[in-house]
Amino acid sequence: MAVRDVQREVTRATEALQRHGLTVRVLHAINAVAIVVLLVTGFAVSGSLPDGVSALFGGHVSANDAHRWLGLALSIALVLLVVACLRRVLSLLGDVLYCRWREWRWYTGFAIFLLRPSRGVAPFHAGRFDPAQRVVFACIVAATVVLCATGVYLFWSPPLPVALMGPMIRAHIAAAWVLIVALCVHVFAGSGALPTHRGLAGAMFGSGRVSVRLARNLWPGWARRHDDGG
Amino acid sequence: MTPAFAASAAKPSFDIVSPANGSTVSDPVQLRVAVHGVKIGKPSTGDDHLHVSVDGGEVQAVYHNHVMSLQLPKGKHTIGVDLAYPTHMPVLPWQYVTFNVK
Numbered sequence: 656m657a658v659r660d661v662q663r664e665v666t667r668a669t670e671a672l673q674r675h676g677l678t679v680r681v682l683h684a685i686n687a688v689a690i691v692v693l694l695v696t697g698f699a700v701s702g703s704l705p706d707g708v709s710a711l712f713g714g715h716v717s718a719n720d721a722h723r724w725l726g727l728a729l730s731i732a733l734v735l736l737v738v739a740c741l742r743r744v745l746s747l748l749g750d751v752l753y754c755r756w757r758e759w760r761w762y763t764g765f766a767i768f769l770l771r772p773s774r775g776v777a778p779f780h781a782g783r784f785d786p787a788q789r790v791v792f793a794c795i796v797a798a799t800v801v802l803c804a805t806g807v808y809l810f811w812s813p814p815l816p817v818a819l820m821g822p823m824i825r826a827h828i829a830a831a832w833v834l835i836v837a838l839c840v841h842v843f844a845g846s847g848a849l850p851t852h853r854g855l856a857g858a859m860f861g862s863g864r865v866s867v868r869l870a871r872n873l874w875p876g877w878a879r880r881h882d883d884g885g
Numbered sequence: 886m887t888p889a890f891a892a893s894a895a896k897p898s899f900d901i902v903s904p905a906n907g908s909t910v911s912d913p914v915q916l917r918v919a920v921h922g923v924k925i926g927k928p929s930t931g932d933d934h935l936h937v938s939v940d941g942g943e944v945q946a947v948y949h950n951h952v953m954s955l956q957l958p959k960g961k962h963t964i965g966v967d968l969a970y971p972t973h974m975p976v977l978p979w980q981y982v983t984f985n986v987k
Contacts, residue, residue, distance in 0.1 A: 700973060702927035702934070702948050714943040715936070719973040809972050817970065821931030824971055828929055 671864035672881050682736075683859050689729050690838070696722035697831060727810050730803040750783040751792045758786045765851075768872070772850045781876030788844070794837040801830035897922040897933070897976050899968045904984040912986050916953040918966055925950040928971035936967040936975075946973075957986050 764778030870878035926932030
């Protein structure tokens with residue numbers, strides 16, 4: 656590689672790519688706040704937290720009302736979002752469910768890269784999201800669907816049959832735990848705590864841009880498609 | 886605390902056994918609620934639970950039907966009790982008992 660090519664490559668690596676638009680970032684922030692409130696009120700009304708936590712929301716009844724109504728509002732909002740932006744949602748689902756069997760090698764390759772990011776080379780994958788990210792997102796989507804469906808049932812039970820209340824609650828709680836675990840991984844990765852993910856938080860809670868270097872490490876195929884000047 | 890009443894397979898119902906309406910009792914007040922036809926437990930288990938409110942104050946969730954010991958000042962008081970689904974919606978209307986603490 657000529658000196659000029661190296662210089663150009665260094666310049667490209669410090670430039671940024673637009674990962675998320677303003678609308679996505681705002682919706683993500685609203686969703687994040689709603690999920691945190693739902694998780695805290697959900698724990699409070701399940702009897703798993705001290706009464707003091709319910710008191711933060713105005714007491715047992717208020718915490719329950721907050722959980723019920725916010726959960727219903729979020730469920731309706733998600734359904735409206737799917738209806739209004741069906742093509743984009745299907746495209747997003749396609750990116751999440753994108754799967755190639757040969758990508759199993761990505762996990763070992765990325766683990767090695769994670770240990771020595773300054774010397775190693777990030778393994779290639781063609782997806783918009785990396786394979787681990789897709790698993791996490793698939794869990795979040797599946798858990799959200801179950802939480803919304805069971806939550807809406809519980810909202811209207813009664814008059815919906817109370818006999819199904821027990822199974823619905825158990826499914827609701829199981830889905831909540833899947834969501835909690837998936838969100839912990841999501842938040843940890845997104846925080847940029849890992850050396851391979853430094854600067855990632857800005858993609859959702861900043862300008863929506865990521866450096867070309869970061870994009871090439873995490874989503875090399877996507878970076879190649881969007882970094883058409885490189 | 887000891888279990889006061891066991892649930893049966895009958896239609897859900899509950900009664901405030903003590904204190905009796907119009908009675909005079911000493912502090913702490915022993916609140917006994919007889920629950921029939923449902924199990925009482927945490928909502929996460931799918932069981933129903935009790936809501937208790939003293940003098941119209943904040944509703945407290947109670948996930949057992951043991952005897953409850955309530956510390957109340959001298960004077961007239963009203964306790965409301967509600968049997969609630971795990972979703973915290975009422976199974977039956979609230980019941981109230983009014984009594985004096987000497």
